[in-house]
Amino acid sequence: MAFRTTPQLGPALDTVYAVIPYWDEHLTRSTAANLVDPSYRLGNVERGSDGAEYTWVKTSAAVAATATTGTQVTVTTPAFTVATGSGGFYTPPGVAVASGSFVHVRRGAYNAVPG
Secondary structure, eight states, X not given: OOOBOSSSOOOOTTOOBSSOXXXXXXXXXXXXXXXXXXXXXXXXXXXBTTXXXXXXXXXXXXXXXXXXXXXXXXXXTTTTEEEESSSSEEOOTTOOBOTTOEEEEEESOTTSOOO
């Protein structure tokens, strides 16, 4: 399990969220009901403790679970949505991701050495 190495608050790198999580609700910036100016946005890129790059995205379709490597997805910009494809990004291994969920996708398979 990789963890964040960048000095920014945000969601865990290997957790799937059914609704977008926010840590800045107490600052009156954004809440799940009032998505005005979230501090952690779709498309944010983080470096994990495993040396890999992770991008925060929303699924546009359900993604099935795949053991060991994770399921390969394609990222569509500028919306930063993902669906099963051949884009070189992978969801967390062994985890099915429902449509409309939020998750970090890893550049490269989970069992591969980051490039």
